[in-house]
Amino acid sequence: MTRPTGADMRRGPFRAGDRVQLTDPKGRLHTITLEAGKEFHTHRGHLRHDDVIGAPDGTVVRHTSGADYLALRPLLSDFVLSMPRGAQVVYPKDAGQIVTYADIFPGATVVEAGVGSGALSLSLLRAVGEQGRLLSFERREDFADIARANARAFFGLDHPAWTVTVGDLVDALPEAVEPGTxxxxxxxxxxxxxxxxxxxxxxxxxxxxxxYVATTTQLSRVAEAAKAAGGWTPPQAWESMNRGWHLEGLAVRPEHRMHGHTGFLVTLRRLAPDTDAHLRRSRPAPGAYGEDYVPASGDWSAADLGERPVSDKKLRRTRRDAQGTADRVTGMATEGEEEG
Structure with missing residues (x-):
């Protein structure tokens, strides 16, 4: 029986090519890719990769400074937050809700746009499995390359269910899928x-x-556009905030920092042909569509939403780093299979 893509990289002793998350005594995280004969250096000394290779997951390894480092395989959420990125990633708290509330199931055909650095794509690929299809569309070729490399580094190979198309969704989607599929x-x-x-x-x-949208203006516009177009259920929208807790004896309290607003999620479902949505049973709030209501319009840019532009130089470096990591992981995984 063929194992699911990437499963071998998630279990068993550490091998060359594995990504490992090292946690120092102060809780600082360091992610490395294991290579025979290499060393992980800090300002206090080093830790040999060979001391980690062959050890079981969850091993404590001694640094030359005498400090103990906990070695664990990074979870998907850890990988997403440490991988090379060209664009802002969809955070795990939102990716988890997208998979759940969109009901992404094994074998599903899913369309995604845009790809960014591939953070959400990893969760979607995990959910659809090898028997499903994830068709991702990204306007920027450099972002698409970074996303492909990140996925290859995470799964150890190109995922068989994934197709990345560089282009605009409006133009490319009708060519990629049959209507209603x-x-x-x-x-x-x-x-x-x-x-x-x-x-x-x-x-x-x-x-x-x-x-997944960043601002209330976007949220309002997509909801109103869907209502005007017809053929959709009434939109539902929400946001989530994630606050950690400090746990130490009786000193149990909320953390001082939290993951606040990252974006809004709005969901709709497609109605059957020639079907109208249910009529509203409640009146809109006073003033919702009053005389001063003006639908949002015009062109949008990342700067309009407060996003910081990413320099071409940084993107080239990120692209190179992501592809280098992916090549090392896949190359070592291939060598391991040949030796086995």
Whole structure:
């Protein structure tokens, strides 16, 4: 029986090519890729990769300074937060809700746009499995390359269910799928309302559309555009905030820092052909569509949403680093299979 993609990298003793998360006595995290004969250096000394290779997951390894480092395989959430990135990633707290509330299931055909650095793609690929399909669309080729490299580093090879297309979703989606054959669509982009038409054609009746947007203006516009277009259930929207807790004896309290607002999620479901949504049973709030109501319009840019532009120099470096890590991981994994 063939094992699921990437499963061998998640269990067993550490091997050359594995990514390992080292935690020092102060709780600081360091992620390394194991290579025979290499060393992990800090300002106090070093730790030999060979002392980790062959040891079981969860091993404590001694640093030359005398400090003990805990070695663990990074979880998906750890990998996402430490991997090379060209664009802001979808944080694990949101990726988990997208997989759950969009009902991403094994064997599903899922469309994703845009890809960014591939953080959400990893969760979607885990959910659809080898028997599913993830069709990802990204306008920028450099972002697409970084995402592919990150996925290859995480799974150890190119995932068989994943296809990445460089181009605009509105133009490329009708060429990629037959109408009514897509189960789920995930949009992480500046103007998801521009894609409602092609998404509606691609989705099967009952299919789910979930949009990840950063601002209330975007949230309002995508909801109102869907209502105006028809053929969708009433939109539902929410955000999540993640606050950790300090646990030490009786000193149990909230952490001083928390993961606050990252984005809003809005979900809709595709109605059957020639079907209208249920009529509202409640009146809109006073002033919701009053005389001063003006629908948001115009072109959008990342700067409009407060995103910091990423320099071409940094993107080139990130692209190179991501592809280098992926090549080392896949190369060592291939050598291990040949030796085995």
């Amino acid at each position: 897509v189960d789920r669509v995930v949009l992480d982009m500046l103007a998801p309302w521009d894609c409602l038409g092609v998404v509606a054609d691609a989705l099967a009746p009952g299919g789910v559309l979930i949009c």
